[in-house]
Structure formats: C-alpha cells, structure tokens
Amino acid sequence: MSNSNAVANGLAGAGGGIIAQIITYPLQTVNTRQQTERIAKKGSSHPPKRPAPPPASSALLQILQVIKTEGWGGLYSGLKPSLFGTAASQGIYYYFYQVFKNKAEAIAVARKHKGRGDGTVGMFSWLLVAALAGSLNVLLTNPIWVLVTRMQTHTQAERKIMEGKKEALMRESSESPTGSTLPEKLAELDSIKPRPYGTWHAACEVYSEAGVTGFWKGIIPTLIMVCNPSIQFMIYESSLKHLRGKRAASKQGLKTVSALEVFLLGALAKLGATVSTYPLLVVKSRLQAKQEIGGNISLRYSGTIDAIIKMIRYEGLPGFYKGMSTKIVQSVFAASVLFMLKEELVKVYTVLAVKSQKLLSNVIN
Template sequence: MSDALINGLAGAGGGIIAQLITYPLQTVNTRQQTERDPKKSSRKLGTIGQMCQVVKHEGWGRLYGGLTPSLVGTAASQGVYYYFYQIFRSQAEADALDRWKKGIGDGSVGMFSSLAVAALAGCVNVLFTNPIWVVVTRMQTHTKASTETRLNRNLSIVPDETILAVVEPPPYGTSHAVQEVYDEAGLWGFWKGVFPTLIMVSNPSIQFMLYETLLKKLKARRASSKKGNDAVTALEIFLLGAVAKLGATVVTYPLLVVKSRLQAKQVTGGDKKLHYKGMFDAIVKMIHYEGLSGFYKGMSTKIVQSVLAAAVLFMVKEELVKGARMLVKRNTTRVVNVARSKPL
C-alpha cells in the first residue's frame, strides 16, 4: 500500500469522526452565515441558544440535516485532499533533495513550497467535491418553516378537501435538495460558490503551512533535548492542529460566508438584496446592506467547530497512519521471513 493511499484513507477516517462530533455546530454556523436579516432575534441567542431553538421548533434531527451527504463529502474531501497532498508533497521533497545535491538549500521543503503543495491539493479537492457541499448547505439551511411555506403555496391551487387530508409537510431529504439545485440553475448550480471556494484553498494551505512548520520545530526541539528522539504525542498533534486551524480560519472566514450565501437557496423576486448573481454581486450587496460585520457572522461558532474538528482530524489521522504503517511493515517482515525460511 502506497504512502499516499495510507494518508488518503487515514484522512477520510479522521474527517468522518471529526464531522460526527462537530456537526450540530456546523449546522448552526451555516445558518448564522446565511442569515441576511439583521433584525432576526436569533442573532442575539448565541450558539447554544440557537441550537436549543432548532431542537425546540424543528426537532433534534434538524441539527443533523444533511449529515449523510456531509459524511460522504467529508470522506471524499479528506481522502482526495490527503491523497493528492501526499503525492505533491513527495514530489516537492524529491525536488528539494535534488537541489540539495546540487548545493542549493538544505534538502527540506520550505514554507512556500508547503503552501503551494497544500493549495494544489485543495484545488483538486474543490473541483471534485463542490457538488456535495452545495447539497449539504441546502439541507443545513432548510427549515421546517420553509417546507411549510412551499407546501402552502402548492396547496393554494387545490380543493379544500384535499388540504384537509394533508397532515404534515413531507421530509426534506437529499433528493429534494438535489432537485431544487438542478431546477434553479441546472448542472452549473452544483458548482455554485466554486470561485470563492477555490480562493479559500488558502485556508487549508495556511493551516498545513502552520501545522508543518510548528511540527517541524517541535520535532527539532524534541530531538535536541531528548537524545535524538523526535516522537510527538497524540495530544501534541491535537494542539498543533487546533492552533493551525485557528490561524487559517481567522484569515479566510469572510470567503466562507460568501460561499455559504451563494450555495444556500436563492430568493427570486421581492427584495433584491436577498438574491446574489455571483461572488462579486454577493460581496457588493453584503457591504452595502450589512456592512463589514456581515462577513463575520457566526465566526465564534466557526472557530469552535473548525478548531475542534481539525484537532480531532489531525490526531485521528496521524494515529491511523502510524497503525497502517506498522501493519504494512509487519506484513512485509512476515513475507520476507517466510521467503527466507523456504529451502532453496
């Protein structure tokens, strides 16, 4: 099994676990980002208050709206990202070694090379998985009230006796979200928000640049103080991942808000400030109607969710990689020993 495949599978596993733990926070955060009415009382409730409101009015299930496609998206995103990241990283390390042999550099991958590697892997990931996240955003921002509004609009054209037969709105599932996106904009609708998302590859790029830099420094300090032992514990990986994600989130959060606005259901007709034609139209309208504060809606929730998710992901991923490499090494040793034990 190649090192790239090991990292890809470990990244997918770590991402799924992190997603399961932090998903309710993610749902509330997406709703905060896409809230366009500054008079809404939900803005004053705080994260916990909004979670309680969702449970009270819509049930526990709405906190996990879109969980299934989100888990698929997480597994796909982390798997694709880590797979290509390892491939690009290995190539960067080989290039750095070649330059070192020619007397250029110290043979290690520099900060900017790490940034470029993470950016390339992020671009590949975005282009592959953006449709999944459009569907997830629709399901996270869909409310019981919007289902009832749509149902009432449809029932207004049917006889009263038919309306009496209706007990409750039908559940809003993945197929409904997919159909809704397709009806609005066709296949292109599944790549809504792709431009700010591509720009946002700077988030994992900054995250991995910080993580690799901090990890490298920690290992160097550990090696110099403990007779060459540069082992890093799971708790240290957790903390490094948290710090790296915190820095990346603070820098790129406004783009995340714009992306969520574009991927959420667009309001056609009525108030023009609620409808966005594209990334630049969204930015201009947000500045005009909401001010700069609009770009930071729900940021505190996002910091808690993303930092916790990233920390769990890094910790689980590194442990899975260690276990997989030990397993591969053990199997390889066993095969070699069996081969040596056979008589010629």
C-alpha cells in the same frame, strides 16, 4: 513506498475526517444557518421589508432551539452527504497532498545535492503543495457541499418564505378586506411545519434552479478559500518541523510527537486559517443556499461579486463575520481531532504494513 505513504494518509484523513464530522456536525449546521441569516444594517438604502428575528445569543441556545422546533433531525440534516463529502474530501486532499509533498521533498533533496538549499521544504513550497491539493479537492467535491448547505438551511429558508407569504396575505387583506378568511389562511400557513428534506430533493431543487452549473455555485470563493488549508498546513507543518527539530537537538534525542501535541498544533493551525479566510466562507454559504428567500432582491445573489456588493451595501462588514465564534469552536475542534486521529491511523497503518511484509517474506522464505 511513496505511493503507499500517500494511500495511508488518504485513508487516515478520510477516517479521521468522518469521526470529526460526526462529533461537530450540530455546530456546523448552526454555523451555516448563522452565515446565511440576512439582517440589514441600520440606515441601509433598501433593507428587507421583513424585520429579521433576533438570533439566539449563543450557539448552544440555537442548538436547543433547533431541537425544540425540528427535533434532532434538524441538527443532522445533510449528515449523510456530508459524511460522504468529508470522506471524499479528506481522502482526495490528503492523497494528493502527500503526493505533492513527496515530490516537493524529492525536489528539495535534489537541490541540496546541487549545492542549493538545506534539503528541507520551504514555507512557500508548503503553501503551493496545499493549494494544489486543495484545488483538485474543491473541483471534484463542490457539488456535494452545495447539497449539504441546501439541506442544512432548508428549514430556515422555508420558514422565511412562509413569513413572506403571511406578509403578502396581510397586505392583500388590508387592501381588500375578506372577513374571517385571513385568520384561517394564517392558521393554515402556521400549521405547515418545515422539515429537513433528502439529498435527492436537494439535488432536484438545485438542478431546477440553475441546471448542472448550480452544483458548482460558490466555486470562486471556494477556490480562493484553498488558501485556508494552505495557511493551516503551512502553520501545522512549520510548527511540527520546529518541534521535531527541537526534540532531535535535545540530549534525549526523541523525535516523536505525542497525540496531545498534534492536537494542539492542529488547533493553532486551524485557528489562524479560519480567522483569516472566514468572510469567503460566508459568501460561499450564501451562494450555495436557496436564493429565493422572502422575494426581496437584496436577499438574492447572482454571483460572487454581486453577493459581496449586496452584503456590504445592506449588512455592512459585520455581515462577513456572522457566526465566526461558532465556526472557530467547530472547525478548530474538528481539525484538532482530525490531525490527532490521522497521525494515529497512519502509525497503525504503518505498523500493520510492516508486519504484513514480514509475514509475507517469512511465508515466501
């Protein structure tokens, strides 16, 4: 029954994750671009030579800007591998989460029989369960998210590379004037419009830059970020347990939790986890995006420590919180939808499983 429970949670997590991903994907694309945008702080010792353009004042304006310059495809660049990654991540995570949760609950019951504890899983155990499931998920699915990040930020990176080429042409022209060829060359560069590229192209680019290890770029901050779902599920499970306990203690004796309440608990849990771990998410996105941007060493990172040092040096602490408001809206809403759908899908799966067992027993008898 425990394995069946794990499978139900795995399938429900995958299904809910896919739906939540489709709904919030444009916000995710804009947020990834915000995270990977490099803007030097005032007084930086080695600021980028190219002045960064001012970002749009809101996520909505940025979405409209992407639609105007790249079409709807720009907002949904990387959607296919992202959906596959979401299904794989949620399925793997919820399956192993339920497996470890069942073991943790069994250990808690065994401890109660020995006179230790009250038979319930403690907060530290919830953290450990979520961390183990998250670590396995990260190690297995990181290559998918490297490709998704590349595809989401490809047009942004290409645009900056193009700006670098324009600057190089203008410098060459000032050093050795070439007449009317400069405007023609600049017009030629302007005519090249970057467009989202495919999964295979992204995979080839990653492999050509760093080989097989390139698919595990950002693995260190991603593994550290396992604490995000750990914190999220600690808040969620503790709140759910408290709410169910209050319902059980009430005169009505109702233990069921409504879909709206699960939605709100999911939002609260994700909000707390996102705010506390957002800087790691920015570092991960920077590492997974194309590094050769504008030919400036301050924009390229050789690893996690190098990224952190350069971000502090050139951008300051605000660099670690770029796009956080967009991320909060996207992740909180996605997590709320996911939790709500997952609980409902598990109920449907359980009802169908019970009915199929009854039907099978009737046929046998």
